[in-house]
Every structure is written in C-alpha cells, then in structure tokens.
Amino acid sequence: MRITSRGIGLLITGVLLLVGGIVFGYPELAAIGVAAALAVGMSLAAGLLRPRLEVGRAIEPDRVMRGEECRVTLEVSNARPWGSLTVVGEDYCGPRPVPIPLVRLRPGRKTTVSYRVPTERRGVVQLGPLRVGRRDPFGLARVQRPFGETGQVWVYPYVHPIAGVPSGSSRNLDGLAERVPHGSSTFDSLREYVPGDDLRHVHWRTSARIGELMVRERVDTSRPxxxxxxxxxxxxxxxxxxxxxxxxxxxxxxxxxxxxxxxxxxxxxxxxxxxxxxxxxxxxxxxxxxxxxxxxxxxxxxxxxxxxxxxxxxxxxxxxxxxxxxxxxxxxxxxxxxxxxxxxxxxxxxxxxxxxxxxxxxxxxxxxxxxxxxxxxxxx
Incomplete structure (x- = not known):
C-alpha cells in the first residue's frame, strides 16, 4: 500500500495548514488541515479492506517451440455478495508486467482477459501472480495485492530438420568395437524368471545349480x-x-x-x-x-x-x-x-x-x- 502523489500533496498541505492554524491562531485553518489528514487516513484504511477475488489461470499450451503461439487466459470474478469492485491489474510475464484492464465487477460477476506470451526466446517464462490494484474514490492511496496462482511456460529451442544421424559402432561384451547387422543381439546378464518370460530364454544349467529359474537378458547390439x-x-x-x-x-x-x-x-x-x-x-x-x-x-x-x-x-x-x-x-x-x-x-x-x-x-x-x-x- 502506498500514498499517491495526490495524497502526499494533500497530506503535506494539511500538516502545513494545521501547524499554521495553531501558530497563528486560526482554528479554521487547523480544522481544514485536520480534515485533509483524516481524508488521507480514511483512504489508507479503505485500502486495508481486501477484495474477495477469485482468479483462474489457463495456459494454452504450456510447452511450445520457439516462435509458436502461446496464450494466457485469466478469469477474474468478484466473490463478494455485495458491493461492486473497480480494479486494475497487471500480470507478470517473466520480468515485465502486462497491464490487465479489468471492467467494473458486480457481485458474483466475472470477466475474462487474455494476452500472448512472448516466445521469441528459449527459456522458462514465469507467469503471475496477478496483482490487482485499488484506488479510493479520491485517488489518495493505492494498494496492490497478489491473487491467484502462478504458472510457467517452457519455450523449447527450435528443432531444425536433420536428415540422418551417425550409424556408430556397437560394442560387444569383450570390449571390441564392431559393426553388426540390424536386429542382432548378445547375452548381457541373468535375472530371475517372472511370469510371462519366454521359456526358451531360461538358462537351465544355472537354474539347476541355484534352484531358481534364471532367464537370459539379451541386448540389441545393433542400436548405436x-x-x-x-x-x-x-x-x-x-x-x-x-x-x-x-x-x-x-x-x-x-x-x-x-x-x-x-x-x-x-x-x-x-x-x-x-x-x-x-x-x-x-x-x-x-x-x-x-x-x-x-x-x-x-x-x-x-x-x-x-x-x-x-x-x-x-x-x-x-x-x-x-x-x-x-x-x-x-x-x-x-x-x-x-x-x-x-x-x-x-x-x-x-x-x-x-x-x-x-x-x-x-x-x-x-x-x-x-x-x-x-x-x-x-x-x-
């Protein structure tokens, strides 16, 4: 909460009138000064009344490629059963605020605003919270409060089309690098049998020695x-x-x-x-x-x-x-x-x-x- 420039001017004027009225014996000036200070105080007190706002945030989509379209939709509703609200908000999109002009909200009414998220640069864009400001009718004080949850947009790096990748060399268990035909496989390890395993892969000699069914694990050596x-x-x-x-x-x-x-x-x-x-x-x-x-x-x-x-x-x-x-x-x-x-x-x-x-x-x-x-x- 802060006093506006108008409120600061009125408060200074009121203090000067109050002091001048007391020093020079003019009770009327002192009364005007007290009234000005009270007006500023009442504006500050009015700002302490927290509005009952419900804010919903929708991000579509929350993961985009660099340069693609992404929009944020805010749904703001006045949850108070009485009294209209005239509020102006700003939503944070990364480090910069985005002004959100909100209309006058009657009790139980809602408004929807939408804006585009800048996706020209790769990174994670932090969104929100929505900060809603209120001014008193005389514009003497202003208060801004956060409402609703925050969000994130992941802006992916642009993926350039690439035709091929290196075929590579495959390594067998002996540590040799060699090229192997597609679809070939080699023994990797033994593990316990689980229902559904192919019985053709059971290693019977090891199973007989330890008393449990053991299955060969094989790896595809043709995959670089x-x-x-x-x-x-x-x-x-x-x-x-x-x-x-x-x-x-x-x-x-x-x-x-x-x-x-x-x-x-x-x-x-x-x-x-x-x-x-x-x-x-x-x-x-x-x-x-x-x-x-x-x-x-x-x-x-x-x-x-x-x-x-x-x-x-x-x-x-x-x-x-x-x-x-x-x-x-x-x-x-x-x-x-x-x-x-x-x-x-x-x-x-x-x-x-x-x-x-x-x-x-x-x-x-x-x-x-x-x-x-x-x-x-x-x-x-």
Whole structure:
C-alpha cells in the first residue's frame, strides 16, 4: 500500500495548514488541515479492506517451440455478495508486467482477459501472480495485492530438420568395437524368471545349480548409442552461440529418437539424462539450460567434463556442442577417442581455428541453421 502523489500533496498541505492554524491562531485553518489528514487516513484504511477475488489461470499450451503461439487466459470474478469492485491489474510475464484492464465487477460477476506470451526466446517464462490494484474514490492511496496462482511456460529451442544421424559402432561384451547387422543381439546378464518370460530364454544349467529359474537378458547390439554433450560454460559462448548450441542439441536428439536410437544428453553443469524414444523430457532440460561460470562448475575447462563422459561410457558416438573452443578443449576431446568410436565437435560463432584435422569430425557453423545444413552434408 502506498500514498499517491495526490495524497502526499494533500497530506503535506494539511500538516502545513494545521501547524499554521495553531501558530497563528486560526482554528479554521487547523480544522481544514485536520480534515485533509483524516481524508488521507480514511483512504489508507479503505485500502486495508481486501477484495474477495477469485482468479483462474489457463495456459494454452504450456510447452511450445520457439516462435509458436502461446496464450494466457485469466478469469477474474468478484466473490463478494455485495458491493461492486473497480480494479486494475497487471500480470507478470517473466520480468515485465502486462497491464490487465479489468471492467467494473458486480457481485458474483466475472470477466475474462487474455494476452500472448512472448516466445521469441528459449527459456522458462514465469507467469503471475496477478496483482490487482485499488484506488479510493479520491485517488489518495493505492494498494496492490497478489491473487491467484502462478504458472510457467517452457519455450523449447527450435528443432531444425536433420536428415540422418551417425550409424556408430556397437560394442560387444569383450570390449571390441564392431559393426553388426540390424536386429542382432548378445547375452548381457541373468535375472530371475517372472511370469510371462519366454521359456526358451531360461538358462537351465544355472537354474539347476541355484534352484531358481534364471532367464537370459539379451541386448540389441545393433542400436548405436549416442551421447550429446552440451557445453554450457559461460567462457566459451558469446552472443547467441549458446542458443545455437541448444537448438543443435535438440535437433540431434530429435533425429536420433526418430531413428529409434539410444541417446544420452549430458551437460557440463551436471545434467545427465537418458532419453527414451517416446520422451520429450530432454526439451524441458534444454529449455531450462543456462550458461554457468567456471566458479559454479568447479572444474577446469572441458577436461573435467570429458572425464565424466569417459566414466559414463554411455555410448559409442559422442557429439560435443560448444562455442569458441580453446586448444586444450579440443585436446580433452581427443583423449576420448579410445572410449568413443566416433567423435564430432560442433563449434558455433566465429572461430580462430577449429582444428578440424584432429582425429574427429568438426562442424564450424555461424548458427544452428547452418549447423543443420552442414550436418546433413555429412550424415545424410
């Protein structure tokens, strides 16, 4: 609650009249000053009466691709059984307020307002709460209170169409990297039998030895496993290169899931997400992603991230998406050639020298759209 400029002026005038009336012996001036101060006090007291408003919020849809349409609809109703309300509100859409002009609400009546959420930038847009302001009839005081619940809109990075993904190499249990025909499988482990298992997969020798039915678990070695590493360090990104890296990551993961490949999304800040073929959870992660400083990460360049990728051994193809990579960063990627059969580096923004002849494929692109074109030229 705050006093308006009109209220401040009236209060100062009233105090001056009161003091002047007392000092110079004019009771009429003092009475006028007291009346002015009382008017301001009554306006403040009126603002303490909290209006009974019910606010409903509908977001359609709450997850959109960058540039797509998203609207918020607010339904505001006067729940008081008596007395009309004239209110003006503003809803917060991210850091900026959106003015919501509300009509005069009679008891039990409601009004509906709608506005468009800006989706030009990737990220999570925080919505609300709706703040409703009231003024007294004389405009001396103004109070603003929050009503209703808040909401969120996930703005996904734009997914560029990509024609193909690397076929990769598959690793058998002996640790050898080899290409295998589609549909082949190999033994992975033994587990207890559960109703519904195919009896042809029962390992009878082990079952006889331990006294319980044991079933062979087999894995499809023909499915390449791809690790997408998003470098979210502030030091390597300039301008919109981080946004381009997020779009490239979304495009690669989307193409891999369409091809029914196993994908693992990894970020320098610590996110490790295995992506299911029918899941879009990786888009939530990419919408929430932000650059991190070296102090936040607590590790030395890309070397620490590469060590995490080595320990994971989550795939046979590693795709690293970064900004302006330093020579030591490329060296850290070179050290992974014994762990990953295929390594690709995506560099965004102006480069001083990508080091393309470093034992792995390098795509240097100005933005995500050019990255998709260069990618198709290699893998389609």
């Amino acid at each position: 496993r791809i690790v997408v590493l998003l470098d979210d360090r502030t030091a390597v990104h300039h301008g919109d290169t981080f946004e381009d890296a997020c779009e490239a990551a979304a495009s690669v993961v989307a193409a891999a899931t369409r091809a029914d490949l196993s994908v693992h999304l990894l970020t320098a800040s610590g996110t490790s997400l295995p992506v299911a073929a029918d899941s879009s959870g990786y888009l939530d992660v990419l919408a929430e992603a932000r650059p991190h400083t070296d102090e936040e990460l607590g590790q030395n360049g890309l070397a620490g991230i590469a060590e995490r990728a080595r320990q994971m051994q989550a795939g046979d193809t590693l795709i690293c998406l970064t900004g302006r990579a330093a020579p030591e960063d490329l060296g850290a990627m070179m050290a992974l050639r014994g762990t990953y059969a295929t390594i690709m580096i995506g560099l965004f923004g102006p480069q001083q020298g990508p080091g393309a002849d470093a034992g792995f494929q390098v795509i240097a692109a100005r933005d995500a759209a050019e990255f998709a074109q260069l990618w198709d030229g290699i893998w389609s």
